[in-house]
Amino acid sequence: MSDLLQRLCRRLDYQFKNPALLTQALTHRSFGAQNNERLEFLGDGLINFVIGAELYDKQIRAEEGALSRLRASLVREETMALIGRELELGEVLHLGESELKSGGYRRDSILADALEAVIGAVFLDTGFDAARKVTLHVYAAFLSNLPDHETLKDAKTRLQEVLQAQSRALPVYEVLSESGPPHKREFVVRCSLSDAVETTQSAGPSRRIAQQRAAAMMLEKLSENAHA
Amino acid sequence: MSDLLQRLCRRLDYQFKNPALLTQALTHRSFGAQNNERLEFLGDGLINFVIGAELYDKQIRAEEGALSRLRASLVREETMALIGRELELGEVLHLGESELKSGGYRRDSILADALEAVIGAVFLDTGFDAARKVTLHVYAAFLSNLPDHETLKDAKTRLQEVLQAQSRALPVYEVLSESGPPHKREFVVRCSLSDAVETTQSAGPSRRIAQQRAAAMMLEKLSENAHA
Numbered sequence: 001m002s003d004l005l006q007r008l009c010r011r012l013d014y015q016f017k018n019p020a021l022l023t024q025a026l027t028h029r030s031f032g033a034q035n036n037e038r039l040e041f042l043g044d045g046l047i048n049f050v051i052g053a054e055l056y057d058k059q060i061r062a063e064e065g066a067l068s069r070l071r072a073s074l075v076r077e078e079t080m081a082l083i084g085r086e087l088e089l090g091e092v093l094h095l096g097e098s099e100l101k102s103g104g105y106r107r108d109s110i111l112a113d114a115l116e117a118v119i120g121a122v123f124l125d126t127g128f129d130a131a132r133k134v135t136l137h138v139y140a141a142f143l144s145n146l147p148d149h150e151t152l153k154d155a156k157t158r159l160q161e162v163l164q165a166q167s168r169a170l171p172v173y174e175v176l177s178e179s180g181p182p183h184k185r186e187f188v189v190r191c192s193l194s195d196a197v198e199t200t201q202s203a204g205p206s207r208r209i210a211q212q213r214a215a216a217m218m219l220e221k222l223s224e225n226a227h228a
Numbered sequence: 229m230s231d232l233l234q235r236l237c238r239r240l241d242y243q244f245k246n247p248a249l250l251t252q253a254l255t256h257r258s259f260g261a262q263n264n265e266r267l268e269f270l271g272d273g274l275i276n277f278v279i280g281a282e283l284y285d286k287q288i289r290a291e292e293g294a295l296s297r298l299r300a301s302l303v304r305e306e307t308m309a310l311i312g313r314e315l316e317l318g319e320v321l322h323l324g325e326s327e328l329k330s331g332g333y334r335r336d337s338i339l340a341d342a343l344e345a346v347i348g349a350v351f352l353d354t355g356f357d358a359a360r361k362v363t364l365h366v367y368a369a370f371l372s373n374l375p376d377h378e379t380l381k382d383a384k385t386r387l388q389e390v391l392q393a394q395s396r397a398l399p400v401y402e403v404l405s406e407s408g409p410p411h412k413r414e415f416v417v418r419c420s421l422s423d424a425v426e427t428t429q430s431a432g433p434s435r436r437i438a439q440q441r442a443a444a445m446m447l448e449k450l451s452e453n454a455h456a
């Protein structure tokens with residue numbers, strides 16, 4: 001095993017019995033047929049379950065919705081890519097020529113997939129308990145510093161809750177325009193309150209995203225007014 | 229423990245050390261605060277991982293996409309509700325008054341959630357290995373009779389693959405109309421092939437669903453033509 005791989009194993013706090021599994025976990029599909037896609041599938045499910053079970057255990061008062069939002073924030077690509085970067089997975093990835101040239105070793109999706117595959121490889125190498133231990137080890141910083149699950153709610157949900165708490169009517173979202181070619185649509189959405197003159201307006205590549213942005217702007221407006 | 233609960237445990241091939249966990253798993257939120265929602269969160273992740281790992285193990289030639297589709301078909305609400313019905317979970321559920329009256333014990337979502345919660349309860353009661361064993365036990369019939377993963381592909385994907393295999397151009401989807409109030413939109417979509425006169429047309433509550441339906445109709449048309 002190379003020095004770089006040995007360093008990775010120290011960072012994972014895990015020694016592979018079968019190092020070929022680790023090599024496969026670090027092989028992107030652009031490199032060849034013996035790649036990490038199936039291991040990624042395995043690791044994805046494992047991380048999802050282990051992180052969920054840990055949150056269940058630690059957040060004894062959190063309801064199901066809060067647990068789901070917390071888990072989603074921890075298992076999303078962005079978070080996994082951060083962990084992949086800390087482990088310096090980019091330096092030990094096997095990438096095909098074109099991915100190498102285009103800087104694939106820096107890409108979030110490739111780093112996140114490799115992290116999942118490495119965890120899947122640990123599971124195959126030794127079993128569930130070892131894979132759980134490695135998962136909790138690489139996630140330690142995130143698990144000890146969880147975000148407030150309220151802030152993880154999407155803007156439309158938060159806006160609705162804020163208005164309901166004040167016994168006000170629900171916001172109305174209207175699509176003002178829809179334009180652009182099929183693969184690059186742009187939606188412009190207006191959010192308005194029936195009991196106030198405030199409106200906000202935002203654009204996005206889908207109706208849903210444009211609505212969320214308009215809701216976020218309305219939330220800000222409401223909080224500015226409250227503090228004015 | 230009641231006779232009905234004992235029968236359930238025999239069907240699960242599992243005896244609870246702490247029967248209170250089973251009772252909680254069978255308690256719907258309409259019944260009270262001590263309900264099965266958190267256990268459901270736990271069991272959902274466990275089933276997802278265990279079924280995925282089993283497919284990984286058994287389907288050694290399946291690619292990641294095929295594994296994902298197979299898993300999705302096994303962990304969807306409909307399948308879980310079938311298993312819940314075989315276990316006769318409906319007879320041992322604790323439901324609130326209104327759910328009882330409206331026949332909640334027959335509803336897919338409530339049965340599927342209860343199955344997830346029961347598996348979550350086994351995990352808390354004894355640990356991962358026991359919960360895995362119970363999961364594979366209740367899923368045995370489905371796992372020994374897996375659908376062909378090709379048929380699980382959505383219609384747009386299959387249509388694209390059929391056309392690519394014949395070196396033909398990709399289908400074009402157009403929204404012909406969009407109508408109805410916000411909570412009950414209807415989209416009419418046309419699917420056409422640039423190299424043929426055939427078009428199909430379908431409606432649905434979202435653009436995506438209308439497209440899938442139009443693609444399914446086009447697939448049927450192509451297969452009729454091929455057999456004509």
